[in-house]
Amino acid sequence: MAKNAVITGWGFYAPSRVVTNFDMEKMVDTTDEWITTRTGIKERRFASEGETTSSMSLRAARAALERARMRPQDVQLVIVGTCSPDYIFPATACMVQNELGATRAGAFDIEAACTSFVTALGIARGMISSGTVQNALVIGAETLSRFLNFKDRTTCVLFGDGAGAVVVEASNASVGIESVVLHSDGSKGELLMVRAGGAKVPATQQTLEQGQHFITMEGGAVMKLAVKSMAAPGKPPDHRGRREATALPDGARVREPPAVREHLCRNDPDRHRRGRVAGAPPPWRQGTARGVRRRLHLGRVGARVVRAARRRASGLAARPRA
Numbered sequence: 182m183a184k185n186a187v188i189t190g191w192g193f194y195a196p197s198r199v200v201t202n203f204d205m206e207k208m209v210d211t212t213d214e215w216i217t218t219r220t221g222i223k224e225r226r227f228a229s230e231g232e233t234t235s236s237m238s239l240r241a242a243r244a245a246l247e248r249a250r251m252r253p254q255d256v257q258l259v260i261v262g263t264c265s266p267d268y269i270f271p272a273t274a275c276m277v278q279n280e281l282g283a284t285r286a287g288a289f290d291i292e293a294a295c296t297s298f299v300t301a302l303g304i305a306r307g308m309i310s311s312g313t314v315q316n317a318l319v320i321g322a323e324t325l326s327r328f329l330n331f332k333d334r335t336t337c338v339l340f341g342d343g344a345g346a347v348v349v350e351a352s353n354a355s356v357g358i359e360s361v362v363l364h365s366d367g368s369k370g371e372l373l374m375v376r377a378g379g380a381k382v383p384a385t386q387q388t389l390e391q392g393q394h395f396i397t398m399e400g401g402a403v404m405k406l407a408v409k410s411m412a413a414p415g416k417p418p419d420h421r422g423r424r425e426a427t428a429l430p431d432g433a434r435v436r437e438p439p440a441v442r443e444h445l446c447r448n449d450p451d452r453h454r455r456g457r458v459a460g461a462p463p464p465w466r467q468g469t470a471r472g473v474r475r476r477l478h479l480g481r482v483g484a485r486v487v488r489a490a491r492r493r494a495s496g497l498a499a500r501p502r503a
């Protein structure tokens with residue numbers, strides 16, 4: 182029988198280095214007023230020298246496992262959604278798996294730009310519902326500061342670094358991840374890209390000199406596309422009237438155009454949770470919006486059900502809640 186996929190743990194890590202809009206004013210020709218008006222962003226976090234996508238993922242993952250009360254060796258699947266992996270390969274997920282000691286887990290990365298985390302969550306949900314795995318550690322993490330051109334004010338003020346993680350488990354409970362709706366339009370790839378460093382345009386002295394290893398974006402066109410696709414009639418198809426705590430890829434929250442917000446979500450007005458960090462985990466952790474709180478409540482109910490079932494299966498006595 183298909184099972185529900187329930188979020189039983191969540192964790193978040195943001196680097197300690199805070200870069201405010203006033204700091205950005207010293208780097209490029211911009212103002213706090215311009216950034217705030219258009220994006221709501223007041224500050225972002227940048228990784229320090231020794232921090233990487235895998236090290237931040239690890240911090241978030243440990244917190245999520247602790248909250249789910251799951252041991253690393255019981256994790257069956259590790260997925261990292263990222264477009265700024267430590268290496269092209271090995272996968273960042275494999276590095277996290279090794280550092281965690283999740284020795285029985287399969288591990289792979291998902292790269293779908295801003296939708297990487299949501300996509301990874303959808304895959305985990307599918308693999309749990311089909312019975313392929315009983316649990317998954319799903320991480321969204323980015324070190325985008327390493328791909329920013331600090332001479333390009335149209336992009337460098339928008340992105341930041343950090344990681345969020347959730348533990349997802351199979352459950353017979355009636356709560357869980359209801360649906361994951363994905364949509365892509367590959368014809369618009371050039372609107373937001375890192376041109377060089379892949380197989381098509383390998384890194385050379387020339388690509389470096391031309392800054393082709395940095396993020397480039399046509400912001401206005403990306404915004405129009407995001408609004409159009411996310412507010413499209415009929416999406417999401419199977420939410421059965423529930424709208425609260427919908428997780429959107431990060432790009433969708435730029436300016437939160439009323440059409441998208443009214444249709445899909447009502448949350449997170451400020452600060453670094455609106456910086457681009459591979460999707461939804463940060464707002465879940467902060468949980469300030471009413472809908473998010475409700476989802477966390479449902480998540481906790483589901484988590485208790487899952488933990489009780491886990492204890493019954495392993496013959497352990499009930500443990501008091503922390």
Ligand SMILES: CC(C)(COP(=O)(O)OP(=O)(O)OC[C@H]1O[C@@H](n2cnc3c(N)ncnc32)[C@H](O)[C@@H]1OP(=O)(O)O)[C@@H](O)C(=O)NCCC(=O)NCCS
Pocket residue numbers: 210211212215216219220295334335336338373398399400401402403404407431432433435436457
């Ligand atoms: C990026 C974004 C905030 C820009 O807002 P915008 O209103 O479209 O701004 P524009 O690009 O039209 O630029 C307006 C002006 O501001 C200027 N500008 C751009 N960046 C600036 C900055 N950081 N500071 C000051 N001025 C800036 C532009 O040069 C332009 O000046 P001009 O009219 O003299 O040419 C907006 O397009 C957006 O949110 N796009 C979606 C981004 C997104 O979701 N990306 C996905 C990543 S996850």
